[in-house]
Structures are given as structure tokens and as C-alpha cells.
Amino acid sequence: xxxxRDRPESLRLSKESGSKIVGYFCAxxxxxxxxxxxxxxxxLVSGTSxxxxxxxxxxxxxxxxxxxxxxIGNKATGNPYYEMLDAVCxxxxxxxxxxxxxxxxxxxxxxxxxxxxxxxxxxxxTRKQAIDYFREELDDLKKNLEKLSGTKITNKRLREAVRxxxxxxxxxxxxxxxxxxxxxxxxxxxxxxxxxxGFLVDRPEFLKETTRIVGELKTPxxxxxxxxxxxxxxxxxxxxxxxxxxxxxxxxxxxAKIVADALCTGSRFWRxxxxxxxxxxxxxxxxxxxxxxxxxxxDTAMRLNYVxxxxxxxxxxxxxxxxxxxxxxxxxxxxIFKEALKKELNIPTLLIETEYSPADIGTTRTKIxxxxxxxxxx
Amino acid sequence: xxKSAQLxxxxxxxxxxxFNRLWQMFMESESRIQRSGGKVVAKWRLFPPEIIYALGATxxxxxxxxxxxxxxxxxxxxxxxxxxxxLSADSCIWNLTxxxxxLSKGNLTPLNMFVATAGxxxxxxxxxxxxxxxxxxxxxxxxxxIYDAASEKRATxxxxxxxxxxxxxxxxxxxxxxxxxxxREIIKRGNKIRKLLLDLTSFLVxxxxxxxxxxxxxxxxxxxxxxxxxxxxxxxxxxIRNEVMKRTEQSKAAPGITNDPTRLYYVGMxxxxxxxxxxxxxxxxxxxxxxxYLPLFHSPIPENxxxxxxxxxxxxxxxxxxxxxxRAKSLIPYIKQQKPDAVIIGNVIxxxxxxxxxxxxxxTFREELGIPVTSVEFGSSEDVTLLEPHIKAFIEMCK
Numbered sequence: 083x084x085x086x087r088d089r090p091e092s093l094r095l096s097k098e099s100g101s102k103i104v105g106y107f108c109a110x111x112x113x114x115x116x117x118x119x120x121x122x123x124x125x126l127v128s129g130t131s132x133x134x135x136x137x138x139x140x141x142x143x144x145x146x147x148x149x150x151x152x153x154i155g156n157k158a159t160g161n162p163y164y165e166m167l168d169a170v171c172x173x174x175x176x177x178x179x180x181x182x183x184x185x186x187x188x189x190x191x192x193x194x195x196x197x198x199x200x201x202x203x204x205x206x207x208t209r210k211q212a213i214d215y216f217r218e219e220l221d222d223l224k225k226n227l228e229k230l231s232g233t234k235i236t237n238k239r240l241r242e243a244v245r246x247x248x249x250x251x252x253x254x255x256x257x258x259x260x261x262x263x264x265x266x267x268x269x270x271x272x273x274x275x276x277x278x279x280g281f282l283v284d285r286p287e288f289l290k291e292t293t294r295i296v297g298e299l300k301t302p303x304x305x306x307x308x309x310x311x312x313x314x315x316x317x318x319x320x321x322x323x324x325x326x327x328x329x330x331x332x333x334x335x336x337x338a339k340i341v342a343d344a345l346c347t348g349s350r351f352w353r354x355x356x357x358x359x360x361x362x363x364x365x366x367x368x369x370x371x372x373x374x375x376x377x378x379x380x381d382t383a384m385r386l387n388y389v390x391x392x393x394x395x396x397x398x399x400x401x402x403x404x405x406x407x408x409x410x411x412x413x414x415x416x417x418i419f420k421e422a423l424k425k426e427l428n429i430p431t432l433l434i435e436t437e438y439s440p441a442d443i444g445t446t447r448t449k450i451x452x453x454x455x456x457x458x459x460x
Numbered sequence: 461x462x463k464s465a466q467l468x469x470x471x472x473x474x475x476x477x478x479f480n481r482l483w484q485m486f487m488e489s490e491s492r493i494q495r496s497g498g499k500v501v502a503k504w505r506l507f508p509p510e511i512i513y514a515l516g517a518t519x520x521x522x523x524x525x526x527x528x529x530x531x532x533x534x535x536x537x538x539x540x541x542x543x544x545x546x547l548s549a550d551s552c553i554w555n556l557t558x559x560x561x562x563l564s565k566g567n568l569t570p571l572n573m574f575v576a577t578a579g580x581x582x583x584x585x586x587x588x589x590x591x592x593x594x595x596x597x598x599x600x601x602x603x604x605x606i607y608d609a610a611s612e613k614r615a616t617x618x619x620x621x622x623x624x625x626x627x628x629x630x631x632x633x634x635x636x637x638x639x640x641x642x643x644r645e646i647i648k649r650g651n652k653i654r655k656l657l658l659d660l661t662s663f664l665v666x667x668x669x670x671x672x673x674x675x676x677x678x679x680x681x682x683x684x685x686x687x688x689x690x691x692x693x694x695x696x697x698x699x700i701r702n703e704v705m706k707r708t709e710q711s712k713a714a715p716g717i718t719n720d721p722t723r724l725y726y727v728g729m730x731x732x733x734x735x736x737x738x739x740x741x742x743x744x745x746x747x748x749x750x751x752x753y754l755p756l757f758h759s760p761i762p763e764n765x766x767x768x769x770x771x772x773x774x775x776x777x778x779x780x781x782x783x784x785x786x787r788a789k790s791l792i793p794y795i796k797q798q799k800p801d802a803v804i805i806g807n808v809i810x811x812x813x814x815x816x817x818x819x820x821x822x823x824t825f826r827e828e829l830g831i832p833v834t835s836v837e838f839g840s841s842e843d844v845t846l847l848e849p850h851i852k853a854f855i856e857m858c859k
Contacts, residue, residue: 145550145809146816174606177582177812184783188820198606198615201578201585211621215605218614380578380589380601408812410551414586417546418593435548 085287086279090162096122102168102231107153107182109346109376110173110199112220112366114356117285118235118243119227124163125281126170127347128324129156130438141185147408148438149321150178154185163282169193169230171223175201176378176411195226203371204381217367224363237362244356244365246285253292254280254352260299261341262396265310267299270317270340271330277348278324313338313457316393318419319404319434320412322347328443329404329434332450338457342396344389345404350374353388377411382418389419390426400457401431402450430456470734473672473714478699479679485687485696486678489525492688493518494570499634502562502574502591504584506755506780507602508771509685510650512575514643515627516636520571521684523584527558528732539840545590552583552810553732553840559587563594571597573630578603580781581813598633602626604775607782612773619772640767647761647771649690654757656697657683663704664748665798669721670707672714673747674737677730683756713746721746722858725800727791727825728752729808729815733844740804743852744859749798751791752806755780758794784817788824795829802832802858804851809839832858 097103102121106113109125116123129152137158138151157164172183174196187194198219200212224235233239257273260266276295280288315333317340333340343349354373357365374388375381393401401423405413413435420431432453436442473479493500499517503509505524512519542559543549549556562569576588578601585601592599602622605615627638657680663670671679679700686693707714713721716738722745730752740747755778762770775781779790795803803825807815818835825833834854836847 141819142816143807143809143818146812177816180606180783181812181816184785184817184820187783188785196606196608198608198611200603200605200618202601202603209621209625211618211625212603215614215618219611222611378582380576380585382589405548407548408550408810410548410583410586410812413548413551414546414583414590417590 083275083279085283085291086275089282090166092284093122093124093163093166097166103166104169104171104227104230105164105167106171106173108173108175108179109351109373110175110370111171111197111223112356112370114240114243114247114366115220115224115227115235116171117246118240119224119231120233120239121168121227121231122284124167126153126156126163127281127321128163128278129161130323130325131156131159132439133159134161135438141189142181145408146181147176147178148406149323149409150182152323152438153182157186157190167192169195169226171195171197173197173199175199175376178409193226193230195223197223200371201379203379204384213367213371216371217363220363220366220370240362241358244358244362246289248355248358250280250285250289250292251352251355253289253296255349256296257292257299258342258349258352264397266341268295270343271327271334274322274330274343274348275324277351280352281347310339313454314341314397314399315339316341316389316396316398316401317343317345317348317404318389318392318401319345320406320409321345322404323438326438328436328440328446329402329450332443332447333402333454336447336451336454338454341398342392344374344385344392346376349392350388377415382415385415386419386422390422393423393427393429398429400429400453402453403431403433405433405435407435407437470674471716471738473675473716475715476671476675476700476703478696478703479675482679482682482693482696482700485689485692486682489520489685489687493520496570496688499572500570502571502588503685504575504577504581504588505684505753506580506778507575507577508650508756508761508775509683510643510646510761510771511623511626513646513650513690514638515630515634517572517634518688519685520688521681522562523554523558524681524684526561527554528734542587545594547583547587547590549840550810552808552812553838554729554808555583555587556810556840557732559591562591566595569595569597571595573597573633574599575626575630576601579606580604583812600626600630604781607776607786609786612776616769616772616776619775620768623768623772643767643771644763647767648763649694650686651760651763652694653683653686653690653697654760656694656701657757659701660697660704661749661798663701663708666708666711668708668711668713669717669723669746669748670704670712670714672716672737673726673740673750674734675714676747677726677734677737677750677752680750680753680757681730683753716741717746718744722855723748723799723801724855725795725798725803726750726752726806727795727803727821728806729811729838730806731808731838731844733838736838736844736847739845739848739851740855743848743855745851745855748800749795751779751794754791754794780814784820785824787817788821789828792825792828795825800831802834802854803829804854805833805835807835807837809837
């Protein structure tokens, strides 16, 4: 985490030496393109401060997604990461993201590159028009990034970037695999923090660091296994910021542990590589359009399969469905997931609908404790 | 008028005889689709109804007819069924009530299919999926990509392919073969209604505003599905136009509108409680235009050339689909034309789409129109009459 603590200063130095920094919010932006243009990608999911939330409400109503409000509020309040940006890329996925790019364009004086993302595409019932459209949107993003950086994204540069990012994804998947073990030597909290570090720190450095961590992790000897009796929980739901540890803290305090997630700031982000065979831009389209989709996309079945497989593989005893208030896309699917998990794996689901504010910590604690007691048969 | 949908506590302009017929037709939409015997497709409010008519089916503007529970005495468990189905209690109240009403009917619903519009309003798209799942009715999602002037070519090509695919897939299911000639005729018929609605809007420009806000709102909302009978609607709208024109020629204002009222243009989501429109007139104002359903009739759909391509281009340029700033700018000519003294922006608590544009829209109108602009919010529990002091103070300030 030292890398993460030192990151604002190292970014400042990089910027002083002429590097450009490009932020993005949603997992549908291929950060390989930013890397290939010789710029520094930052995925902006940190910062849940009340000041930023309050500042965001000067632009958007209080019944808008708190993450979206924070993404505006962080810029308005001078969050150091946001202050160093030379441009932002916004994938126009949910209503919140669409509004986010509008407010950034109108009120903050930096280039905003929008990328239209088809919502109805499905790997098995692909609409060619959706692929063609997304491909052209990425071509435009590529051109905009080239113009901003003054560096042409050659095939060689893109291949190198894809290779680095694929390696990082591979390392991160290994870390998530360790969590599934009965007595993992790494906690979900650690992996979650590493995942967030991967959104911000220098990518080659991050690759080295994750390679080192994976190398150090050893499967515990057989006699050390099955000593951990904590209740195993899978976490799924809305985008979860680095500082948003309310649910995690409460789960841990109640003697349970998270063993898997299907978050876009967690395992879903690191899933699926970009193919290095064939045209690379098409590989990007394939990877980003057909990765396990966000609920903004209409393909519920693929999402559901991923969550069920994650819960099964990690031997989760229950699932916490985390929905940020006003995140309609996640919230509206809770019943579907609840019923499917019960039917397929006979495990119950707890819905936690919350904000970044600590105001609901008492009720959230009660819900989680009651859920865990029910799982333990107390 | 059906038993299940009667009007409560709303003042209608009973002297506008033809409007009373329209109102009757409006309130009978639900029983009409039950009787229709044909295929009925639930559509999102701003999805062009021509597309569904061209599939040989009947469109039903679900949010409008099933969501207006606050004014009608529909037998509804307000939002309970929707929350049970998975929606959050703080979602858009139009979606909550419309979903709840629809689900409460269970197998008795006359709906045969849901057509969702992906890319325009997340919660509507999601509620359509939920209803389809719970009611075991098929759903088809047609996607409209984000508006960006630089991507017009690929976006319209995308929409054209979506239309083609919809006509193929749904047509196959309904046993109906798409024909461009048929679509052209349906578009022509719809354009007649568009022209009538634009004519009616133009009468509101006069100093003596000849229609009340409530009558105008309900009339322009018929653009959602043409009340399932486009020919009958055309006949009634023609009569309304003639009656209103007569008032205009006689320099007569609609009953209830004061002399020299504050002329107000209404932008945004509509309240479920129709008494809101009465409050405006009771406070000394008069509605001279409204954009809630304007995107469906702001201009005719081209009737010539490559029809699907033209229709795709028209859909892409519907104002509500644009980002807030573009939407505000595209509305300005329509607003200016109506010569308002001020603008009221309506937001619905829980709406993450149009209502989240409030600040940009408000600032753009203030800068470009130079007239007062205020916002009102409609929630799920508040009595709309609580807004009366706000409306009164705003109108007083405008005077």
C-alpha cells in the first residue's frame, strides 16, 4: 500500500516531466489505449468523502447515485488525483455515467472523451450493429487519445500495452483464486486494496508487485487447512470505492469473511484477457463488450452465471448484495439473484442498500449480524 | 368511463365539448386494450408508436395509463407489487406505480409483449424486464445509442439495424410481415396527429390562452400511443382544434385563466397528480407549452426516401434523447415560439435521467431565454397542493 500512499507525489513528478494523465470511471474503457498512447491511466473510484458528496449535490440531486455525485464532487473539491487529470474518458453506460460526462463537459475545463456502449449486445446473440458501433466508438477514442498525447498508437505499442494489462489481469485472477481456499493466506480486504492500487499506480510497477505477491503466496500445508471457521460470504453489487469499507468492516467484526466478489472494482474487472491473436482493436471490442456485463447491460443471464459460479467455487455460505442507493440497475435485479442463488446453491442473499454516509451503520450492522446468525443456525 | 378509472378532484374545462370526448377516450384506454383482441405491446412513453402499429400490434403507453394513479381512482396497491418485484422504494414514482398496477393484474393483463428502449431511461428498461419476467411475457429491447453530433452516421446506422431486427424478430413472433408501404401509411397517419398537436400548441401563443394547462397536457400526451385508435383520435383532435381556433378568433381565454396571466412553459417530467395544472391557473398563471411529450411530435417523421433510415435519424434527434445541454438548446426555439414569461422545470424524485439535468437545463434557459426559471419536485408521498405556495410566489415574482 506504500505505492498507493506515494502515488499522488509520483504522479506529480511524472506530470512535471511531461507525462499526461487520463482518468476514467467505468470499467468499459479499455485502459490499454491510454497506456499505448504513452499516458498514465487512472481509474477514478477512490474518495467517498462527505465533502465530495456534498459538493456533488451542487450539481446533481441527492437522489442521484452517490458514486456519480462523488465523481463530480471530487473534482469540485480539488481531490489531488482529479486535479492532475489532462482528460477523462467516460463510457456512457448507465444514466449516472451519461450525466457525469455532461457535467464534466460543462463545468470542468478539461477534455472529456465519451464512448457509447451498446447495452443489448450478448456474446451468444450478438447484434452485428452493436459490435460495429462500439468498434467505431473505440476508434474515435483512440484518435482522441493520440491527439492528446501526440503519440500514434501503433500496432506495436498497442500489443505491448495489451500484453502488460493481460499479465496484470492474470496475476489478479491468481490472487482471487487464493481467496477460495479454506484457509487463505491473503484476505479479501488485501485483494480489494491491491485491486484498487491497480487502478491508480504505475502499471508496470504494479505488475512487478503483483508478481511478487503471487510468488510469495503459498498454499498452506494440508494439516493447516480447515482451521478457519468463519462464515464464508460472497459480495456482489454496485461499484465499491476503496474507502467504502462499511460492509467489509461489519462482516469482519461479525466473525465472517468475504471469500469472493463479483464487483466491477473487484474480480469482474480482472476477468477475461484481450486476445493477442488477430486485429487488436477487435480484441478490445470483444473483451470490453463481452466481459461479464454490468447490470446496465440487458444480459442478466451471463451476470447471473458468473455470480453463481463464483459462489459455488468459493463455497460461499451466503451472499451480500450491495446496492448503492439510487443505483437502479443493480437494485432492480436483486430478486432475480436471490431466487437463483437459492435455487441453484441453496444459499441466501442479504440486500444492503446504502450510501457512503455512516448514518446507516447501525441498521446495516443489525442486518448483517442477523443474516450471519441465520447462516450459522444460531 | 370505466369503473376502474374515474377522475377525482380535478377541474376540467367542461365547455370544451370535444375535449370531454377525448378525456373519455383517454380513460378507456385500459378497457380498450382488453377488448381489442389483437396483440398489445407495452411501450415506453417516448417510443414512437408508429413502430408498433407497423408490426400489426396496438401500442400501450404503460407509464401514462398505469402511472396516473394519483388522480384516478384505480384499484392499485400503489407501489407494493413493484417493490416486491425488486424495485427500490426510492425509484421514479411513475415506474413504481405503473409497474405495480401492471403486476397486480397478473394473468388478467391484456399485454402480449414489452418493447423496452435500452439507452434512454435505465429504470424503465429495467422495469420492463422485471414485468416481462414476472408475467412470463416476451420482451424485446431496442437500443438507441447516446446522442453525440460527431457520431451521427454510425448511430443512425445502428438504430436502422435495430429497427430492421425488431421488425424481423417481432414480426415473426406476431406472424406479421413488415412492409415499407404499410409503415409509410402509418407514418403519414401519425404525422396528421403531429400536425394537429402542433396546431393546438400554436394557439397557446395568443394573448388569450384558449386552453387550460390540464387540457393541453392530456391532449399532447395522446402522442404516446394515439390512444390505440389513431383515426378516432385524429377526428377528436380536429374537433378540439376547431373549437380552440374559434375561441382564439373570438379572443376568448379558457375558463379559469385570468386576464393577463403569467405565461408559463413547462419542461420535464409531469406530475402524476393532475391537480398541479389547476394550481397553475388558480395562482394566476397559464400554460403556453409543455415538452413532456413534445419529442414525439416536435417535427414530422420524414415520409419519403429510405424510410427506415429517415426514421432512425428522426429517433436519434428526439430532444429528450440528447445530453442536457443539447436538449436545452434544441428546446429553446420551441419555447421562444410560445412567448412565455417564465419556465417551470418539473422533476420527479427518484428520476436519474431527465431530472438529473436540472442544473444544466435551468442555467441554459436563464442564459439564453433571459426569463425566470424555477424547478419543482414531485415525490411519491407529498400532496401536490403543497407546491401551491411555491407556484404562487414564482408567478407573483414574474408579475
